[in-house]
Amino acid sequence: xxxxxxxxxxxxxxxxxxxxxxxxxxxxxxxxxxxxxxxxxxxxxxxxxxxxxxxxxxxxxxxxxxxxxxxxxxxxxxxxxxxxxxxxxxxxxxxxxxxxxxxxxxxxxxxxxxxxxxxxxxxxxxxxxxxxxxxxxxxxxxxxxxxxxxxxxxxxxxxxxxxxxxxxxxxxxxxxxxxxxxxxxxxxxxxxxxxxxxxxxxxxxxxxxxxxxxxxxxxxxxxxxxxxxxxxxxxxxxxxxxxxxxxxxxxxxxxxxxxxxxxxxxxxxxxxxxxxxxxxxxxxxxxxxxxxxxxxxxxxxxxxxxxxxxxxxxxxx
Ligand code: SAM
Ligand code: DTB
Ligand code: SF4
Numbered sequence: 001x002x003x004x005x006x007x008x009x010x011x012x013x014x015x016x017x018x019x020x021x022x023x024x025x026x027x028x029x030x031x032x033x034x035x036x037x038x039x040x041x042x043x044x045x046x047x048x049x050x051x052x053x054x055x056x057x058x059x060x061x062x063x064x065x066x067x068x069x070x071x072x073x074x075x076x077x078x079x080x081x082x083x084x085x086x087x088x089x090x091x092x093x094x095x096x097x098x099x100x101x102x103x104x105x106x107x108x109x110x111x112x113x114x115x116x117x118x119x120x121x122x123x124x125x126x127x128x129x130x131x132x133x134x135x136x137x138x139x140x141x142x143x144x145x146x147x148x149x150x151x152x153x154x155x156x157x158x159x160x161x162x163x164x165x166x167x168x169x170x171x172x173x174x175x176x177x178x179x180x181x182x183x184x185x186x187x188x189x190x191x192x193x194x195x196x197x198x199x200x201x202x203x204x205x206x207x208x209x210x211x212x213x214x215x216x217x218x219x220x221x222x223x224x225x226x227x228x229x230x231x232x233x234x235x236x237x238x239x240x241x242x243x244x245x246x247x248x249x250x251x252x253x254x255x256x257x258x259x260x261x262x263x264x265x266x267x268x269x270x271x272x273x274x275x276x277x278x279x280x281x282x283x284x285x286x287x288x289x290x291x292x293x294x295x296x297x298x299x300x301x302x303x304x305x306x307x308x309x310x311x312x313x314x315x316x317x
Pocket of ligand 3: 133
C-alpha cells in the first residue's frame with residue numbers, strides 16, 4: 001500500500017460511498033497493515049483555560065459569542081494541571097492534551113507558564129499535545145523547544161463550508177498554523193467534526209485537504225458534534241454511527257499511518273457502535289469523565305469496553 005498525497009476528491013468520495021461492509025473491510029485491512037491490531041491509544045484532555053473565547057465557532061460552548069452553561073475561568077494552577085495529568089496517566093492514557101479557549105496565545109507570562117508545564121508533563125512520561133489556537137512560527141518553535149510532542153489544530157470541515165461555521169478566522173489561517181507547526185518539527189494533529197449540517201462532499205473535502213498534506217498529519221481526531229444549548233448548532237440532531245464509521249474508514253484508507261482518533265461524542269454510544277469504529281480503523285479514544293466542558297466516558301467505563309473487545313491500551317511512543 002502506497003502512501004499518497006495526490007488524492008482526487010472523486011477518488012475519496014468513491015471510497016466514502018462504497019458498500020459499507022466493503023468499506024469497513026478495507027479500513028480494517030489498512031489498519032492491520034500499518035498498526036498493531038487490538039491496540040488503542042487512550043488520550044486525556046485538560047482544559048487549562050476554559051471559556052470566554054473571542055472566536056465564534058458555531059459548535060463551541062466556550063465561545064463568548066453565545067450564552068451557554070460554560071463559565072469563563074482563569075488559567076488553571078500548575079499543581080492542578082499536573083495532578084490531572086497524573087490522573088490521566090494512571091487511568092491508562094499515554095497522551096495528555098492541554099487546551100485553551102484562545103484564538104491564539106499572547107506572548108507573555110501565560111504562554112511562558114504553559115511552556116514550563118509542558119516540560120513537566122513530558123517528564124511524567126506522557127506524549128504532550130497542545131491546542132492553543134493559531135500560532136506564529138516563533139511560538140511553534142518555542143513549543144517544540146519546551147518538549148511538546150504534537151500540536152492540535154483542527155480544520156473542522158471543508159474549505160467551502162468553513163465560513164458557514166466560523167467567520168472570525170479563515171481556512172487559510174488554519175493552514176498557516178499547520179504549516180508553522182510542521183516547520184518547527186512538531187507532529188501535526190488535525191481533524192474535524194461531523195454532524196454540523198455539512199454535506200458528504202464537505203467531509204470528503206476536509207479529508208482531501210488533510211490527506212494531501214505531505215507528510216500526512218500523524219494524528220487525526222474525528223469528532224461527533226456534541227450539540228450544546230445556546231450555540232447556533234445546539235439543535236442539530238445526532239448522526240447515526242454509520243456516518244462516523246464511513247468517515248473513520250475513509251480517513252484510515254487515505255492516511256494509513258495516522259492515528260485516527262474517535263474523539264467527542266462517544267458518551268451514550270453503544271459498545272457495538274464503538275466496536276465498529278475500531279474495526280473501521282480508529283485506534284485512539286479520549287477517555288476521562290470530561291472532554292473540555294462536556295461529559296465523556298470515564299476511565300473505568302473504557303476499561304470495561306476494552307476488556308469486552310479484547311483491546312489493549314497502547315504504550316506511549
Ligand atoms: N481554541 C482552540 C482551537 O479552536 O483551535 C483549541 C480548543 S477547541 C475547543 C478544539 C476543538 O474541539 C475544535 O476544533 C473542535 O473540533 C472541537 N469541539 C469544540 N466544540 C465541540 C463540540 N460541541 N462538539 C464536538 N467537537 C467540538
Ligand atoms: C479534538 O478534536 N476534540 C477535542 C480535542 N481535539 C481538543 C475537544 C472536544 C471538545 C468537545 C466539547 C467540549 O468538551 O467542550
Ligand atoms: Fe474558541 Fe476554539 Fe471554541 Fe473556537 S473552538 S470558540 S477557537 S475555544
